[in-house]
Amino acid sequence: MYNIRYVEEHIEKLKEISEKKGLSLDFQEFARLNEERKTLKGEVDELRRQKNEKGQKVGELKREGKDASHLIPELERLKEEITTKEKTLKQIQKKVTDFISWIPNRIHHSIKDEPVIIKESTKIKDFPFKPLTHIELGKSLGILDFECASHIAGSNFALYKGKGATLERALINFMLDLHMKRHGYTEIFPPFLVNEEAMFSTGQLPKMKDDMYITERDGLFLNPTAEVPLTNILANKILSMNSLPIKYCAYTACFRREAGSYGKETKGLLRIHQFNKVELVNFVHPEESYKTLEILLTEAESVLKLLSLPYRVVQLPLNDLSFASAKTYDIEVYAAGVDRWLEVSSVSNFEDFQAKRAQIRIKSEGETKHIHTLNASGVATPRLLIALIENLQTEKGEVEIPEPLIPYTGFEKID
C-alpha cells in the first residue's frame, strides 16, 4: 500500500508497474480526484479552524459569566457546512484509497520478460516401462478417490484413503520437522479462517476476491495460503531491531475457488480447491531481504532434495509476477506419469509491500520504518504427492517410499 503523496509524485512509474503486472488503472482519474481532495481538505480545515476559534470564545464568555448566545447561530451554520463538505471529502478520500489499494508492488530490477531457469537438479530417470499417472495409480492402489470427493463436496476436490491418507500426513509432518529442526523455524498452528483485514494486508484483496471462499454468516475468508495468518501475526506491531529475523512456519489446509480454470490442467490432484501446504514466512530487516530470498529458496528446495525428486527453479518473468511480489522463484517438480513440470513452491520477496499494508515496523536509530516480508511454500503437497508416486512407481504398479519418509509413514511401499 503506497502512501498517497508517494503515488502523487510517482504516477508515471506506478502506471508502468501496473501495466506490466497486467492492471490498467486510471491514474488520470486518480490525479483529478486527488486535486479535488486537496482543495476540499483545505476548505474543511479552514471552516474547522473558524469553528474551533468561535467555540473557544463561547467557553471563555461562559466562564466569565457572560452571555454567549449571539455566537451560536454562526457556529450552527459552520457546523452544517462542515458536515456537508466533510461527507463529500470522505467519499473522495475513500475513492482515492481504494484506487491506491489496487496498485501492485514494484518489480525488482532483475526480472526479465521471459522465465529464466536458474537451476535444474538431477536428470529425470528413464523408465523401462510407460509410467502411469497418479490418477491411474491412485485408483489401482486404492489411495485416491476423486469420484467420491466430488460426491461429498464437488468437482476438483480430493479424497485420500488408506496409505494415501497416511502418506499425505507423513509428508506434512516430515516437512514441518525439517523446517523447525533444521532451518530454525517457529512452528505455528494458525486459524484457517481469516478476516477481511488480514486478507487485505497480505495483498490477496482486493484483486483476488473471486478466488476466495467466504463464509456467509460471518464474512470470514477460508485462507488460500498460510501466508495470510502467518504474516498477520505481527500486524500493527512495532518490533525491536534485535528481534529480527523472525521465521514462522505452519501447516494449513488452503482453499481456492480457482475461478476460470478447467480442462485437463485440473485433472486429478493437479489443481484442487482444498489442498495442504507447509508455508514459510520470514520477517527481516530491509537490507537483508534479497539475501534471505536465496536462503528461503534453498530451504524450500531441500524438501525435494531429501526426497530425491527431480526439480528445477524458475525465476518468474514480468507477466507471471503476483500483485504483491517484487521477485519470485518457482520450484517445479517433474512428474513422470503426467510428464510435466509442476509448480510446488513459490518463493517471494514482498519487500515492504505487505508490511505497509499490515503496519509491521521496527524502531531503528530512533526512526520507525517498515520491515520486509518474504514467504515460500515449503511445499504444497498435492503436486509433491503426484511427483512422489509417479516417479517412484515400480513396473508392478507399486510405489516405493523414499528413505527419509519411512519413519513418518510407517511403511516402505504402497501396494
Add this chain to the structure above:
RNA sequence: GGAGGGAUGGCUGAGUGGCUAAAAGCGCACGAUUCGAAAUCGUGUUUCCGGUAUUGCUGGAACGGGGGUUCGAAUCCCUCUCCCUCCGCCA
C-alpha cells in the same frame, strides 16, 4: 447465548466536558561527564492530511471501529469488534 469490567503513545499507566497530543515512569535517540563504560545530569522522542517552505513554520484530524448528545468529547450516550471475570450451552 446472558450479566458485568476493560481497550489511552514503543511499553506500563494517569486523565469524568474546554487550560490534554495527552501527566509520570520505563524504553529509545542525541549531548554532557568518563581513558572507555555503567551510573548520573540535560535535551529530544506518535501518526496522518492540507498550506507554505524545504530539513522549519502553520492549519486540521486521530485516545479500539462507527454513530449520537453538546458551542465544545479521551471524558457523557448508543452500537460493533476484541480482551478479562461470572453464568449457560457444547466438541
